[in-house]
Structures are given as structure tokens and as C-alpha cells.
Amino acid sequence: MANKADHIDDTCQVALMPSGRQGKVKRGTNLLKAAQELGVELESICGGRQTCLKCQVIVEEGHFPKLGVTSSAVHLSPLTSRELELSQNERLEGRRLACAAEVVGDLLITVPEESQARKQIIAKAASDRTIEIDPAVRQVYVEVIPPELGDTRGDWERLVEALEEQWGIKEPAIDIRVLPTLQTALREENFAITLTLWQDKEVLRVQPGYKEGIYGLAIDVGSTTVVAHLCDLRTGEVLATEASMNTQVRYGEDLMSRVSYATSEAQGLARLNRAVILVINDLAEKAAQKAGLVVEDILDVVIVANPVMHHILLGINPKELGGAPFALAVDSALDLKAREIGLSLHPAARLHLLPIIAGHVGADNIAVQIAETPYEQQEITLIVDVGTNAEIVLGNREQILVASSPTGPAFEGAQITHGQRAAPGAVERVRIDPVSLEPRIKIIGYDGWIEPDMADQLPADVRATGICGSGIIEAIAEMYLAGIINANGLFEEACVERSERVRYGSRTGEYVLVDSSLTATGAPIVVNQNDVRAIQLAKAALYAGTKLLMAHRKVERVERVVLAGAFGSFISPLHAMILGLIPDCQLDKVVAVGNAAGDGARFALLNRGLRLKAVELARWVQHISTPLESSFQDEFVAALNIPHARDAFPHLAEILPDTPKNDGGERRRSRFRNRMSN
């Protein structure tokens, strides 16, 4: 019996992080090929000859219940002689060459960013709104009176006197790590020094003579992505923007599974904390390098994050955020030393964390508001920040309401049959001819529209691997416009007659969006009924949340819509509205702003007044807990329809198909029609 079972299970479960791709591969498959089969392309210049060493991967050890995988180094074939040789020269650091290893058991593999063949595209470079440069740290040049016999005061005390005389700065402190450098620095250039001061209260750095150059880092820690902007704090110029996956994803895809991990695993919190600190340090180093600096040149940091990320960063267990009433450990803005949370920058570098609004509306949301300033506008503005967690902001200078909305991860490609993150190979734009039902698509990594019959003309490496969030939104909106699905989201069976692209497998339909000739796997990419349902649920949660805020704010319509978040900048406003993800609005008043949280962090880095504004905002805005609202269920259900069961979309009047309102005249029809298809 045992033998038979072994025989049947000739496959191994392989999961790859950070892409989250997983599936079964045949025992004995080369790992480089296995990754390819699962849709993860590793860099390889030598083509699997164990020469270029580009395809290095890390085998995670242990049991990962979410993935159903028990992973171990011995689930790969033993080290090859080449790998042994490399290990002895310390060139592998415990990693394996994917091309040298065969899969012999279940595995969780981390693909380091440098080993990925096509690196993730994240967010845009920083925006260009004007901000008054008034950072929390500044440099001052001071000439100190040299000591004389009979003057028993210390060098520091004479410096304090000089600071008051020359700059009017009273009672400064000095960082304990910096004090030991003072005497040498003073004597190097004849008692002339340049000080770096924080809020004119604390000396962070002492440089001999006259020096220029002061830099800071603005960081948005998202649950999926971490973005860092390195700024010149004198000019306000962005010198480098670096982004990376948040490597915490290996411990849990979404926020709540990370809270679970922190709560249930003995070392969980420490691991999550270390992962994100490492990512930030790594980004700082890359950004500094890009700007021709070193990390020790960074003297100030502003971090924004959602509450769970915020707590983990501070080493606080986010357990209480896992369930109602979602109690925060702390919601105030915090001024710390960067080293206190483990950041490797200048030893005295400061760290500022913007305040939090509520259990699931964080400093990142405050940062979005700082970047978009709805609190200064007369127009009623709706800001939708679509990430792994969606936040909604509604209002104007008179009152602002915020809510978080349980959208789930569908907009990021999860729960979608052929969904994937926005990366090269993802279908990101879709147009469907309403007559022929033929699709035109755009694939990330290739400029220009691709027609179904263009397979021969395209470069061999331009092939679709899946559909990302913006792609699925456009696909479903276009399917609705073309009549492939109806306002209920149901596939129209009559379309089978119109195009071979509409197929019926069992009782429900699917639409072939990309033919096999245009895909990387050679299998077609489809949108099926479940995909439509998943997007309906996600968009309804967002729309219902918006409607509740509109009801609270007593407004019938919004005058401006801002789509924020890395994903938001790729959404077509038109398609978002056709789908009913956002309410009706004048189309040219719907804008996508990209990573507004990162921009807000940067503005708060450059202007300390905005940090005070953030504190004021966090107190002033009103948080609404949407699931607790009695009308949430009703609004949610009405918002499941495309675009909506009740609400009118006058700005789409020319575009939307006429849907005959069900006046009861259809009695006895629908079931018979559906039963026929059994």
C-alpha cells in the first residue's frame, strides 16, 4: 500500500516567494525549470551550466501551514561538486544554484531580487508638487573660541556659548554617540565646525570646517512594497528612489496572516521585524549608492506605514490589531533615533513616524492626505488608496471622513484564475471589440497594443504570463460593455454564438482573453465566472464604503476622485467607473496619483510644519467603521451589480449599454432560461 501511495504522488509542491507562485512539479525536475513552469523566471546567462551563478535561490526551512508545505534543504538533490567548490570559497552564502538542483520534495523557495530575471516595476518616481523646504535637520557653521589656560570650561560648553551668540540657539543637547567626535573635529580646522542640528535642539553631527550636504530618507512601508526616497534636505531634490518587495510576504501574504504569524509563532514578531528592517537598510544603502553617498550621510528619516507595519517596525506585537476593537499600542507621532529600531544610517540619525488615525487607518493614510491636501479643497474629494488594504478618504476643508474597506486581495491579482502582480508579462490594458469580441491587450514590458494575430511579429520574450489588477478591471469592464457579461455579472450564454472566445466548461462561461500563441506557458489566459465574482465582491466593498462616507458627509456626489497607491496609478479611471468601483464623477476629475503615501512621507521629511499638520489631521479627521454601519450590507449588495443596482452614472450615459430594468415582466423566464443550460 505504501508503495502504491508513493507511486501515485510523484509530484512535489513548490512555492516561490516573493511572487507567491506555487504548484506541483514532477519529482526530479530541475529547479530552474520548475520555477519557469510555475511562472517565475530566474536570471541565467550561462543557460544552466553552473557558471554565471545568477540563479541563486534560498531554501526556506520549516513547516508553512498557509502554503501546506514542509520545506527543507534535503528536498533538493545534494550539492554538486561545483556548488561545494563555490561554498568553500564562500561565494554561495548558503544559497543553491537553481540550475544545479533537482526537486525531490516539497519546497518553499525565496528568489532574491537579484536572481529574478525581470525585476518588479513598482510605483513611479516622486511627483513634483512644490513644497517649502523646512526640514527638521539643518547645518550651521560655528566658530568656537579656542581654549586658553585659565578657561576651565569644556569644549562643549564653549560651543554652546558660540551657538547662542552666533545662531541664537539655546540649551542644545548632543547625541551621546557624537560627543566623542567633538574635540578632534574642533581642532582639525582651527575651531571652525559645521554642526548638524535636529529641530535646533540636538547636535547630530560635528564636521570640521565648512561643510555642505545633508540628506534624509522618506519611506513608505507597505505590506507588499517598501519605497524609499533619498532627498537632499537643502534643495529638496529627490536624489534616488528605490523600491523593494516587503520580504515579510514569506510569512504571510496579507496583513492579517502576518498578525497571526506574529501572535502564534515564538519568533514570529522578531522575524517580521528583522525582515522589514533589513529591507529598509538595504534600500537606504542602494539609494545612497545611487546618489554617490554613503548611508552615514543620512541624518533624518520619515516613515509612514499602516498600523500593523508600524507596530512591527517598533517591535510591538500587533496582536490587538487582529480583532475588534483593534486597539493600537500608540497612535501619536513619534520622534526617535533611527538606530533605536535597528536602522544602519548615521549613528545619530533621527526618525519620525507620522501619527495613526485608527486601528486600520494608518500613518500611510495621513501621508496620502498630506500629499493630496483634501483638507485645503473646496471640492468634495474622494481618495481611494487601493493596496492590499483599501482606505477611503472623503471630504473637503470643512470635514474629512476616513474608513478602511475589506476589499481583499483580488485587485492585486490574487483570487483571480490567471491573476498576478504587476510585473513584466502581466496583461495591464484590455480593449474588446463590441462586435467581433476580439481583444487587444497591452503587456507590461512591451509598448503598444497587441492584437490576437500578432504572435509572429512580436519578440519571442514578449508573452503574457497573467493578468494584473489594472488588467482585470479593464477586462471585466470591457466584457460588460461588449455584452459578454450582464449587469449581474453573469456570462451571457448567447455570446457563444458570437465568438469562439466565449466558452462554456460546465454551467458557467469563460472568456479567452489571450490565445495560447501569445502566452508564456502556451496555455490560454481566461477570465471566468469566478473571476468576475471576485472582482464584484472587491469593488462592491469599496463602493459601499464610499457610499457610507457620502451618507455621513451628506453629499450626493463627489467632485473629484483620486486613485492612490502603486496600483491606483495604473487603473484607467474610465474603466474603474464603468465597473462601479468609484461613484459617478466628471471623468477629467478622476486622477491617478501613484504612491501618494511615499510622496506624503517625503513632504513631511522636507517640511517639519507638515509633521505638525499631520498630528492635527489625525485628530481632526473622523473615522467610520463601515462594517458596523447598519446600511453597509444593503449598500454592499446594491454595489455588486455593474456598475450599480441603483445609482446613476450620468457621466457614462454615452458609454454604458442600455440595461432593461426588471419590471417584473420577466417573471418565470430567468429560471427556465438557466435550467435549459443544465
Add this chain to the structure above:
Amino acid sequence: MSDEIDITQLETSEIFELIQDDLYDGLADEVVNSVKELLKRGLTPYEVLTKGLVAGMDIVGGDFRDGILFVPEVLMAAKAMKAGMEILRPLLAETGAPQVGTMVIGTVKGDIHDIGKNLVGMMMEGGGFNVVNLGINVDADTFIKAIHEHTPDILGMSALLTTTMPYMGVVINTLKEQGLRDKLVVLVGGAPLNSAFAEEIGADAYCRDAAIAVETAKKLLAIKRGELAG
């Protein structure tokens, strides 16, 4: 209306068909009229319930499970069902008709999401069950109290968060401590759950959606009653 149907002219079997169709289309008034007509013709409330409403909701449930119907349509159907039930419920009690069963349902402590759970409740009512909905953020004590008060056949628990689903295990352990566990069929559901989790915490089954909840409840209850009878 042009295609208004005069139900007094229809055969009884046609009215049963009609009830099923009207439930499918969520037409509450029409369902109520048909129920009344059937009762007028001397059918027992139990027959009207099982051959009309429950049979109709079975079809709705099947199409929901298969993705043909979606939440709004199912809610309309459930509302129509409820309208019919309001007429039948007192009559069923009077006539001492057999009970399908009672379910106590709630979203567990720490969790405030309840749309999915409400849908399960409505579909269970559609399946003929008497449903006691305890709402959201329900702790073990509240579940236990409700179980003592309503002596249900089934306990349903829901959670939408990875962080709150372990509390279902806490409730089940409390049931065991109080010797109540074996008297109940325990069903669990919610987005982050799966069968392995249900098994781990000692629930009887994980139900992926409301339609499957009804099927599973009926199946497990039949087995349980069979056991008891045997």
C-alpha cells in the same frame, strides 16, 4: 400587467412550479399569493413548505453554488422565501409538522464582518431551518447561552480574518468542557478557512458558501439522526 397569471386557474402541480420560479426571481408577493392559494386548496403547510419553498430554494442554492446566481439574486430569493414562511410558520407549529432543525449562528469574537454569515442564515431558513442569528463579535459564553436557550441541532460560526478564526476552536473546546459538543453539528465558514482548519479545531465541516452550508447541514443532520435512531 400583460402576463399576469391567474393562479386560481392553474393545476396544483403548476402552482408548485410557479412558487419555485417566483422564488428564483425573488418575487415575494407572488410567492405569498401562491402559498395562500395552495393552503386554500387544502394542502398541508408542511407540503407547501417542502414541495414549494424548500424545493425552490434548493434550485436557488444550486445555481448560487455554481456561480450562476450571485449574492443580490439570492438575497431577493431569500426575502421572498421569508415572506412565504411568515404565513406558514404559525400553521406549521399548530399542525405539529416535523421540524427540519434549528441553527444558532454568529460571527466569532474579534470579528465584525457579517454579510456572508447573514447569507448563510438566510439560505438555511430557505432550507427550512429555524435560524437564531447572534450577530457579530460573539464570545463563547454568548454561544453557550444561546445553545441552552434554543437547543439547536446546528451551530454555525463565521470569521473573515485569519486572526479571529482560531477563536472557533476556543468555542468548540468550551462546548466539549460543558458536554455539549456531541449534541451539535458544528459548521464553520469564512474566507480564510479551509477543511483542514475545520478538522484541526474539531468542527464537523467547513462550508465554502451558503449553498454548501445548507447541503452539509442536511446531510450531517440526517447522519446524526440516523445514528441516534440506530
